[in-house]
Amino acid sequence: MLPANLLTELQRTFPPDRFYTDPVDCYSYAYDNSRKIFPPDAVLFPLTTEEVRQIVLLCNQYHVPLIPRGRGTGTAGGSLPEFGGIALSMERMLNIISIDPANRIIVAEPGVLNQTVQDAAKPHGFFWPPDPSSAQFSSIGGNIATSAGGPHAVKYGTTREHVLGLKAVTGTGDLITTGCYTTKGVVGYDLTRLLIGSEGTLAVITEATLKLSALPSAVAGITANFNDLSSCTQAIVNIMALPQLPSALEFLDAGSLNLIRGRYPNMLPVDTHAMLMIEVDGFDQDISTSITAILEACRSDGLISAQQANDTAALWQARKALSPLLKEIAPKKINEDVVVPVSTLPQFLAGLRRLSDHYQLHNVNFGHAGNGNIHVNLLINPDDTEEVSRAERCLDEIFDLVIKLRGTLSGEHGIGSEKRAFVTKEIDHVTLDLMRNIKQVFDPNNILNPGKVFPATP
Template structure:
């Protein structure tokens, strides 16, 4: 078992004075589960704390500053890049018990909640009054709101509705220095001061601990229409994506899977796709019920080109489920083939998707590693899955070299290294390829201003200076 020096007795006394006995864990066997996230990395914390309110968080951060204790905030541990792994041990601050609804104002279209609620719970609360919060990660049933905010995690609906940065009005937080701050507004417009709300969103817990969020709500659409388009090649699918995104009807989801993914699905589930299928688009259109058929028809027309093999529009709920069956079969098939795959979420301009897939196929052949690609085509956010056996040292070495090639390819195509998974530890040492030295030093200066003692999530996001 991972061994670390014990925390100072004075710090533990402070911690136990702030929280009730069952809200503090110190035994290694109790803390073990809080040392990992979905990146499969692990580092044992020396203690885990479960605050129940903003005031407790503020007092805990103050104690960590006094004793120089590394502090890692955590939601449900669904992060895939190691952003919630406590590299230096110290204290893990689990916000899972902070689940209060503080204010719900449907008339003003906002909802103020604590970060421990899951995305699905937030949607249920908003949905009870006819609204929704647009960010919808695939892990919505179990990922926390705080984690969504920390990584600016979005999901399929981002193509139309945007990410947390476009759908969060304000925050309450505690900086690494222990300062309590409120950012943003409760109105749809506001330009007073610097935009600290957007700065904190996506900062992965390195600047402040978010304790409350004012979420901007959107009315639920009256209806949706689902389409599935199958193409001969990725080039044909990308051409369709560009045409779809260039016409006035913006789809609420525009999902993509490549030929490699289709071939894998064929081997592990029933698949009703044409034999020549080289790429697939799943498209959803939402809005008022009146006129939605016409909107779907316009999107369908934009999706047509010479490479289109099959286009279907669902007329019933059963048909919707049938059309999504192929896409839903992908995750189980991947888990069966490579339960410890590497999943990266890169983004390129939509027009560069064919070059990206072609380049990934070359890397796959060079390193003899299968690569499966799918994702959010409408904004070029592609999930690149390297399938490997991590117990093989040779494959692990090849995977790291291949990953280096993936990032080089993405940047050459004027893309970015992450769309929604974040940077964490997995991508930390690559971001100086995307950001210049001056930009990185400004970011380090911001980190020092918010967190002068460097206690918040140390070792993450920014490469060492």
């Protein structure tokens, strides 16, 4: 319940179509793609940086939680209002402020969709490399909040590598400007990279200066089918050792392939138990060299077939269908996005198989193999408490394996609320205390997305 005085001030400042208090209206902002539900007490839709400042100052005055939110496509519970308060939806800050082809820059507000940025950049011969599977629906503010990646991160990197500067409002209501307009700049601390991936816990981003990349002149796809997992994972290691870096390298295990067969029955050889979807891009004269090298890297006793794909669009359509298909058959699945060094992928995937067999769980794995970023899906019945308990123990051991292999617990989804209990597996207490102190400087009253990222303090 919001304080009466705060309600009065907000009603005086914002029209009814930009300030929801009816629980029915607020319900759409109670969940994200984690499928958990925490209704906010109210929802606000700012249009300007100054309005964001006013909201932050008022929430500070009344010590009310304020949860910044993009389009709710996140899977880690990062935008859930677990303690009530106000959901701050940035979805109506939709202006592309400027397009500067000469400097390869777009400046945009946080509510602009990833796809809108791509559409604006394309006529000038550029694109913005971060391409999460939700690119058509997710906002750049949300992409920045989680440092989103996607298939092309193997060559181009994640969001962190493609943001030059930000404007943001801290938890104290101060407007800060980070970074610069140039690709070189070393004045002061790198606050831009600090805010990227901070999941709205330090400041509310209100403007982003995005670095564009040139569209490749040629793109080609390759599919490689294997009759066993070990041959497939060895091919991944071989490909990533090549000087010709693929622009995307996606892995699908037997469980993923069975899902695709259900939707696209004639797409795959029947004896395929692991598959790679590979993309190369660049100049026309380089493509054939890259294809030849990658096909040779796939060669092994377990290779069924490897060839250039005639239709790369159909290839990605099948790959992007996986997450929706999984939600259809297991809406409460446990979905993780761990990362391990590419050279340890054979060891990691073999360990996953052992653990899922040991705990008698159905496991489907796919993901961005070129980065070692695997989406681990444990398909469970949430009404079966014994199975849920087994899944939790299995997940704990999966995370232990990831850390043992010098990996990380999240590559692109963030921590949010779903992974915070496991953070101490990766980050020591001294470093965590330093991070908490940084949070205190930016947000001394802990109003911005409280409870996220950090595990509970003992």
